[in-house]
Amino acid sequence: MVSLRLPFAVLAVLVAALMTPSAVAQLRTDYYAKICPKLETIVRSSVKQSMAQSQISGPAVLRLFFHDCAVRGCDASILIVNSNGDDEWRNSDNQSLKPEGFQTIMNAKAAVDSDPQCKYNVSCADILALAAREAVYQSGGPNYPVELGRYDGRLSTRDSVVLPHSNFNLDQLNAYFSGLGFTQNEMIALSGGHTLGAADCPFFQYRIGTDTTMNSAFADDLRKTCNSNPTNGFAFLDYSPVGFDNAYFRLLQGGRGLLGSDQVLYSDPRSRNTVNAYAANQAAFFADFMNAMTKLGRVGVKTAATGGEIRRDCRFPN
Numbered sequence: 680m681v682s683l684r685l686p687f688a689v690l691a692v693l694v695a696a697l698m699t700p701s702a703v704a705q706l707r708t709d710y711y712a713k714i715c716p717k718l719e720t721i722v723r724s725s726v727k728q729s730m731a732q733s734q735i736s737g738p739a740v741l742r743l744f745f746h747d748c749a750v751r752g753c754d755a756s757i758l759i760v761n762s763n764g765d766d767e768w769r770n771s772d773n774q775s776l777k778p779e780g781f782q783t784i785m786n787a788k789a790a791v792d793s794d795p796q797c798k799y800n801v802s803c804a805d806i807l808a809l810a811a812r813e814a815v816y817q818s819g820g821p822n823y824p825v826e827l828g829r830y831d832g833r834l835s836t837r838d839s840v841v842l843p844h845s846n847f848n849l850d851q852l853n854a855y856f857s858g859l860g861f862t863q864n865e866m867i868a869l870s871g872g873h874t875l876g877a878a879d880c881p882f883f884q885y886r887i888g889t890d891t892t893m894n895s896a897f898a899d900d901l902r903k904t905c906n907s908n909p910t911n912g913f914a915f916l917d918y919s920p921v922g923f924d925n926a927y928f929r930l931l932q933g934g935r936g937l938l939g940s941d942q943v944l945y946s947d948p949r950s951r952n953t954v955n956a957y958a959a960n961q962a963a964f965f966a967d968f969m970n971a972m973t974k975l976g977r978v979g980v981k982t983a984a985t986g987g988e989i990r991r992d993c994r995f996p997n
């Protein structure tokens with residue numbers, strides 16, 4: 680019964696330490712101010728170059744960040760390439776992640792490491808968090824401050840990948856996101872990430888002609904798209920796939936949400952008010968999206984004390 684003999688003050692500190700998520704507490708927007716003062720400028724210009732080279736880069740990076748944070752936390756485990764082939768990115772749910780997203784992070788990491796002060800001092804997880812913000816900002820979205828100080832994880836396995844599916848209903852979406860600590864509102868704001876990018880036919884084709892919430896003219900367009908290109912057909916998640924705006928929510932109001940998990944946010948009366956609010960007010964969507972992205976960036980953050988490290992090559996643990 681050692682604990683009973685501890686002075687109250689010591690006990691109080693210990694309890695507080697256990698209750699405070701210390702890994703989260705260490706995140707700060709100025710974490711690299713002395714370690715790598717030019718970090719944000721370097722990542723900004725590198726991501727800008729990648730986005731100029733390919734319009735897929737922005738959407739791909741934003742999705743990559745979500746798929747990283749949702750599995751084992753924001754620790755860049757999605758970037759690990761294990762020699763035995765057992766890693767997150769080889770899970771079937773990650774096979775549609777675009778190579779441009781990975782390449783954008785590799786380019787940004789190389790740019791960061793070309794500064795002698797920064798070399799091997801910035802985690803891949805932080806570079807990914809910054810690049811995701813750039814994808815949003817450089818597409819016309821908000822320029823929100825990014826908390827930094829994450830360490831990179833050392834583990835990545837195929838079986839650890841659990842991600843939401845495009846046929847999820849509202850209860851399934853809520854169950855998944857509440858498991859990561861998000862409210863329904865925050866889940867809807869994060870789904871607004873689908874203002875960027877595209878989806879391949881297999882993710883929505885099953886809805887055409889069967890899902891009555893789908894606008895019929897939209898269904899006709901999608902049918903043509905997928906029938907004319909059965910192997911590589913795709914459609915944009917929003918009219919303006921490289922512009923970050925609230926058009927996604929207006930599309931949902933018109934039955935033009937591409938994925939079932941998008942459209943259900945409007946079809947289900949329990950979430951419709953939030954969709955309407957974001958459709959009417961882009962500033963409200965931007966504010967909630969920024970907060971939800973900051974919260975996403977705190978999921979499962981690693982420290983040196985919890986086995987994290989600053990990876991030298993984002994693909995391989997040191």
Ligand code: HEM
Nearest residue numbers: 738739742745775843844845869872876877878879882940
């Ligand atoms: C709500 C649950 C979600 C589901 C079911 C879902 C599912 C999907 C699917 C099926 C695709 C198409 C993949 C392809 O065909 O290549 C996609 C694309 C995308 N997702 Fe999600 N997603 C969800 C949440 C999110 C969140 C929270 C974000 C980020 C904040 C996000 C960002 C993106 C982006 C940017 C794309 C486009 C990627 C590209 O064009 O390469 N998604 N998502």
